[in-house]
Amino acid sequence: MRQSRWRINLRSNGAALSCNEALPSLLALFLASRRSYQNRPALWIEGRTFTYSELYDAAGRLAGVIRAARSHDAGYQRYQCGLLVNRTPTAYAAVLASLMVGSPYVPLNPRFPRSRLRDVLLSSAVDTIVVDHRSSAVVGPLLDSLPRPLTVLMPDAETAVDYAALPRGHRYIPRGEIEGTSPAAPTADCSAEDGAYLLFTSGSTGTPKGVLISHGNAAAYVNNARARYRPGPEDRFSQLFDFSFDLSVHDMFLAWSSGACLYCAPERGGVAGLGDFIRRCGLTFWFSVPATAAFMRQLRMLKPCSYPTLRWSLFCGEALPMGLARAWQEAAPNSIVENLYGPTEATVAFTAYRLPRQRRSELDELPTVPIGMPLAGQKVMLVDDNGKPMPDGEAGELCLGGSQVAAGYWRARGQSASRFQPPQCADAEGMRWYRTGDRAVMNREHGLIFLGRIDRQVKIRGHRVELMEVENAMRVAAATDMVAALPWPIGDDGLALGLVGLVARSQKTAAEIIDGCRGRLPDYMVPSQLYRVANWPLNGNGKTDYTSLTGLLRNADVELQ
Amino acid sequence: MLMSNSSSKSEIIRSTILELLTPRLSRSGFRNGVDASTQLLEVGLIDSKDLLDIILEVEERCAVEFDAERIDFESGLTLGSLISAFATS
Numbered sequence: 001m002r003q004s005r006w007r008i009n010l011r012s013n014g015a016a017l018s019c020n021e022a023l024p025s026l027l028a029l030f031l032a033s034r035r036s037y038q039n040r041p042a043l044w045i046e047g048r049t050f051t052y053s054e055l056y057d058a059a060g061r062l063a064g065v066i067r068a069a070r071s072h073d074a075g076y077q078r079y080q081c082g083l084l085v086n087r088t089p090t091a092y093a094a095v096l097a098s099l100m101v102g103s104p105y106v107p108l109n110p111r112f113p114r115s116r117l118r119d120v121l122l123s124s125a126v127d128t129i130v131v132d133h134r135s136s137a138v139v140g141p142l143l144d145s146l147p148r149p150l151t152v153l154m155p156d157a158e159t160a161v162d163y164a165a166l167p168r169g170h171r172y173i174p175r176g177e178i179e180g181t182s183p184a185a186p187t188a189d190c191s192a193e194d195g196a197y198l199l200f201t202s203g204s205t206g207t208p209k210g211v212l213i214s215h216g217n218a219a220a221y222v223n224n225a226r227a228r229y230r231p232g233p234e235d236r237f238s239q240l241f242d243f244s245f246d247l248s249v250h251d252m253f254l255a256w257s258s259g260a261c262l263y264c265a266p267e268r269g270g271v272a273g274l275g276d277f278i279r280r281c282g283l284t285f286w287f288s289v290p291a292t293a294a295f296m297r298q299l300r301m302l303k304p305c306s307y308p309t310l311r312w313s314l315f316c317g318e319a320l321p322m323g324l325a326r327a328w329q330e331a332a333p334n335s336i337v338e339n340l341y342g343p344t345e346a347t348v349a350f351t352a353y354r355l356p357r358q359r360r361s362e363l364d365e366l367p368t369v370p371i372g373m374p375l376a377g378q379k380v381m382l383v384d385d386n387g388k389p390m391p392d393g394e395a396g397e398l399c400l401g402g403s404q405v406a407a408g409y410w411r412a413r414g415q416s417a418s419r420f421q422p423p424q425c426a427d428a429e430g431m432r433w434y435r436t437g438d439r440a441v442m443n444r445e446h447g448l449i450f451l452g453r454i455d456r457q458v459k460i461r462g463h464r465v466e467l468m469e470v471e472n473a474m475r476v477a478a479a480t481d482m483v484a485a486l487p488w489p490i491g492d493d494g495l496a497l498g499l500v501g502l503v504a505r506s507q508k509t510a511a512e513i514i515d516g517c518r519g520r521l522p523d524y525m526v527p528s529q530l531y532r533v534a535n536w537p538l539n540g541n542g543k544t545d546y547t548s549l550t551g552l553l554r555n556a557d558v559e560l561q
Numbered sequence: 562m563l564m565s566n567s568s569s570k571s572e573i574i575r576s577t578i579l580e581l582l583t584p585r586l587s588r589s590g591f592r593n594g595v596d597a598s599t600q601l602l603e604v605g606l607i608d609s610k611d612l613l614d615i616i617l618e619v620e621e622r623c624a625v626e627f628d629a630e631r632i633d634f635e636s637g638l639t640l641g642s643l644i645s646a647f648a649t650s
Contacts, residue, residue, distance in 0.1 A: 047635075266634065267602055267603065268600060268602050268603050268634065268637040268638055269602070269632070269634035269637070269638050270602050270608070270609035270612045270613075270638065271609045271612065271613055272612060272613075272616070272627075272629045272632065272634075272638065272646075273629070273632070273634040273638065275629055275630070276629070276630075276632070276634045277634070280634075295609075295613050298613065298617065299613070299616060299627055299629055300626070300627070300628075301629055523608075
């Protein structure tokens with residue numbers, strides 16, 4: 001039986017609401033700030049600011065339309081809201097609107113290939129999608145031939161939508177109709193177990209796997225982060241992540257739970273414009289993948305004292321090289337640098353390490369910054385292949401346990417059973433666990449030290465990539481089974497800088513194969529080079545011998561196609 | 562026509578950038594020509610990683626240094642502003 005139920009009542013005029021904040025959800029965190037800081041800026045995009053009240057009102061209008069569209073369906077609580085958006089005001093209002101109607105939001109990154117977005121739509125329970133002006137060109141091709149009808153909210157469609165150009169069978173609601181709809185007082189009746197958002201990560205079967213993060217998971221993380229970083233209403237948060245990357249949840253809800261303002265990085269300057277962004281906006285919180293900082297360092301943008309306004313500099317998503325962390329610390333001398341670690345399955349970040357300002361030889365000799373200790377109330381354990389705890393000081397697979405761990409993969413019991421396994425010991429009882437597939441070792445002074453992936457998941461530019469998923473796309477594009485994807489080249493710190501493809505025999509040209517991959521994979525998963533391997537190595541079981549293939553690459557014993 | 566050292570260097574940088582942009586023009590389906598005021602990132606001609614690759618390639622080929630602080634990002638990143646961000650003296 002569900003416990004911890006609460007009720008959120010929203011009124012269209014934004015004047016009153018009731019919400020039991022003793023049982024927080026992402027929405028409750030926002031609403032509490034909205035009540036205390038209604039006229040303070042909540043969001044900054046391209047020089048425009050939106051107050052908490054303005055954001056709330058925009059979200060309330062969308063929520064009213066969604067609820068009205070679902071009014072005929074008693075089973076609406078089963079559904080989810082897809083967000084085909086890209087960091088516009090509508091995007092952020094849509095996140096809140098989804099939560100207001102009690103639906104998990106499902107990011108649909110318009111930069112991803114159509115086939116991947118279609119897989120997400122088919123795998124999820126999305127009945128409504130919100131489309132912003134930056135994504136409107138994608139919506140037609142995406143909805144074409146989709147087997148179930150959707151309600152499509154287009155709040156940025158200034159003029160009449162050209163319905164003739166859009167696929168039939170779906171219900172389109174343009175701006176005029178949204179503004180004309182009275183935002184009713186939607187009521188969300190949720191529990192801590194209900195979903196807040198559904199993210200799809202790279203899947204080992206070749207198709208993306210969904211992770212439904214509950215309100216309880218998300219609130220546990222945000223409350224942990226609030227206690228650790230103590231943000232206030234004067235703080236200014238960077239926002240560099242797409243919604244399809246769960247680090248965006250940290251930015252949004254850490255800012256909005258404290259009355260602070262979220263600053264969207266302008267796209268017009270790319271990485272070269274980020275220094276100007278920090279200075280011009282007077283940011284106090286920075287959060288990015290280490291690759292972003294590495295790009296800035298390459299462009300000599302980490303000069304000492306470049307970013308004095310920053311109070312916190314947080315990194316997550318891949319290993320943080322020690323030299324890079326130190327360079328950032330000098331560039332942002334008033335900030336505390338922290339390295340966070342955590343998979344999507346355990347909600348944003350699970351462990352953290354605070355880099356001491358003073359250099360210490362035993363620490364600074366490490367190639368990467370440690371990932372530290374678990375956040376409050378969470379547990380970690382290192383186990384062997386059988387799930388038994390490793391003796392102190394020995395490396396093992398990192399398992400995560402606690403209130404931030406999701407219930408399992410979305411509609412994938414088999415995969416859930418293999419990954420969401422508790423360690424084989426009495427200490428692990430009474431909480432959910434996730435086996436990360438990462439190797440780590442516990443250091444007495446610095447906590448956990450990350451040692452790499454156990455399986456063939458790799459991180460490319462901060463994104464998790466299942467190499468098998470790349471190979472599946474390559475097989476189709478190359479029309480052959482003898483393909484392999486390998487992380488290559490490997491940097492001095494042992495981390496993958498990119499990935500390449502290897503093909504035994506194919507009638508297709510390299511350009512055709514790579515173009516074929518580009519149509520099926522996000523750009524960070526597309527092989528940068530394609531090599532032809534004359535003698536395809538097989539191991540004793542008749543399977544592709546990846547070790548030998550890596551050796552061929554290392555010895556340049558392959559032919560560039 | 563005679564050109565000063567800095568203007569000839571700028572011309573070399575300009576032609577190098579255009580050469581590096583050419584394959585990206587066809588990849589991104591950008592049919593219009595690129596002029597000094599074309600917004601490189603906003604129109605989707607290149608992405609942030611492409612920009613980094615181009616900057617590093619120009620630095621290597623032309624022996625110049627990129628300085629992001631020379632760009633007014635309020636006006637966006639154009640071919641013209643990118644050229645001016647390379648120190649030519």
